[in-house]
Amino acid sequence: MNDKRKDYITWDEYFMAVAKLAGMRSKDPNSQVGACIVSADNKILSMGYNGFPMGCSDDEFPWGRDDEDPLKTKYVYVTHSELNAILNYRGGSLEGAKLYVSLFPCNECAKAIIQAGIKTVIYDSDKYDGTPAVMASKMMFQAAGVQFKKYTPTDRKIEITV
Numbered sequence: 613m614n615d616k617r618k619d620y621i622t623w624d625e626y627f628m629a630v631a632k633l634a635g636m637r638s639k640d641p642n643s644q645v646g647a648c649i650v651s652a653d654n655k656i657l658s659m660g661y662n663g664f665p666m667g668c669s670d671d672e673f674p675w676g677r678d679d680e681d682p683l684k685t686k687y688v689y690v691t692h693s694e695l696n697a698i699l700n701y702r703g704g705s706l707e708g709a710k711l712y713v714s715l716f717p718c719n720e721c722a723k724a725i726i727q728a729g730i731k732t733v734i735y736d737s738d739k740y741d742g743t744p745a746v747m748a749s750k751m752m753f754q755a756a757g758v759q760f761k762k763y764t765p766t767d768r769k770i771e772i773t774v
């Protein structure tokens with residue numbers, strides 16, 4: 613019994629699972645998004661999920677998507693997972709880091725990702741592909757030399773009992 617285990621999870625499975633675990637903290641009833649920032653040598657640097665800013669109560673601010681008054685929707689208040697992950701990092705530079713995220717970043721997150729120096733984005737869902745926000749993200753990533761690649765699902769079930 614000197615051989616190592618063979619069924620350990622890959623780096624990609626690990627970091628995407630961590631991103632999705634972070635997303636499970638989200639109170640958004642429609643889309644729970646998680647992000648995990650990783651160094652070039654595979655150390656986790658930061659995590660985030662979509663939620664309201666500190667001091668803005670999850671129970672008082674609205675979670676709805678549609679209202680003729682934009683102030684009664686979540687969109688004007690929610691901080692996106694990627695931005696939270698960037699802002700949660702306290703260690704200095706994210707230059708050259710990788711970002712694992714469960715949903716393709718919107719244009720506002722793309723700007724923050726580029727400006728933070730993140731060079732690779734690995735995403736799972738691309739459910740808003742073709743929308744202006746995602747089209748703008750893809751254009752900006754291409755112009756800025758940020759690689760984006762779809763996570764290849766392995767269908768591995770990762771079960772954790774807590």
Ligand SMILES: O=c1ccn([C@H]2C[C@H](O)[C@@H](COP(=O)(O)O)O2)c(=O)[nH]1
Nearest residue numbers: 640642643645662692693717718721
């Ligand atoms: O780049 C992104 C884009 C969106 N999100 C968050 C913001 C919202 O909480 C949801 C999207 O809600 P829908 O009901 O699917 O419109 O996702 C994010 O974290 N990062």
Ligand SMILES: [Zn+2]
Nearest residue numbers: 692717718721
């Ligand atoms: Zn965003």
